[in-house]
Amino acid sequence: MLRTALSIFCVVLALMAGCLFVHEYRHFREASRSLNERIPRHATSAKLAEPASLSRQVDQMRFCVDAPQTVLFSIYPDATRQGFSEACLSQAQTILRSSPTVSIAWLAKGVSLAQLDQPGPARAALANSRLCGPREGWIAIRRLRLALTLDVGASDRGAPGLSNDIHLLASDPKLRRDLAELFVRSGTKQDLIISMMEEAPAEDQRLFLREVRRINER
Template identity: 35%
Template sequence: MKFYRHVLIAVAALSVIFSGYVARSELKVMVRDRDEVTAFLSALQSSPKFEDAMSHASYVRQMTHCDDLMSSVSGVLMGPEALSNIAHGCLERAQQVLRSTPTMSLAHLVKADAQYINGDNELAIAALQVSQQTAPAEGWLATRRIRLAIKLGPDDLGASAVSDARLMVQDRVYRPYLARYFVATPEVQNWVIGAVSEINGRDLRLFYDLIKDQSLGGAAL
């Protein structure tokens, strides 16, 4: 009996230690400095390291941070070495996340971001298509995916990019983002017009009204 008691005590102690480790990791994710300039200055020396957090909320926070960093103008300003290091660290973390949550659309998007930065466009397109397939009705993710699709060339993404564009036009929250992308990137305007041409009249009219307003007032990605 004493032996089993000692075993139970040991297991309980390990459980407490593990719980404490997890709690610290989660807390660090929540309070981690997310300033872009700081992140890129650090990336001039090495790839970013991420806390080994395990909650879905922490995964979302880390992956959102990565997507924002790899899409930021700061990456262009800080130079290719810093951006490459960011991509390396974020790709590594995305792969870790996907091992435990293989259908997490945001992590597939981060993979696509990193592979685009690395010059692996075919892999980036494949990852972006998986991101769309795993969350086809999430407007906030569609908005992030279209941002990368424009860089890759939306024609190469086929139906997945068309679906995201249509989803954005039909949602009053995300419609302005597509209008902004439209105005800022003339080279994709014909593609956008074709992609959304079958949307019902009211949504399409509101979309073109936004384009007119932003063309007059100026817009930036």
């Protein structure tokens, strides 16, 4: 009896491992495709492949955040961009139902909602991303891009979180360069970043301005 039970248990484990492998392999294949291939595939998928591991989920959500920021994404037809955003939104919500503290999933939800012309819910998702990952710099730079897209201002309720993201970016050498690059491309929104930087430590301000000068001198 015990031997039979152990045999059944081993079979169940093997089946579970097989399912896990299939999920991970599907995601690996998808992630290896070019941007030009992945965007239309996302757009025509009512449901994205669901990676089992958290690291794969993070990769998937990062793509949902980053792709809409590319020039390539902007030249796709409206229907393609909408389909992509709807698929990413659905997947972000699926992940958040089981793992509600995944900051990048909240951000992917916010980016998708912004693409679908729902700025209010997008701001709420952005705020939740900050709550779940206040010290994750690689997400903070992406949050700042979304905040500028949503025209979050110094008087908005989300301003403290925006200020924290900017100060976090300014305090790290690599992230500071990313912040400077974004600042240079921000046009009329530079004043908002400057107003937030005025509250940062003096040394961070000095190093940030140095990075900006380096970029402008290229």
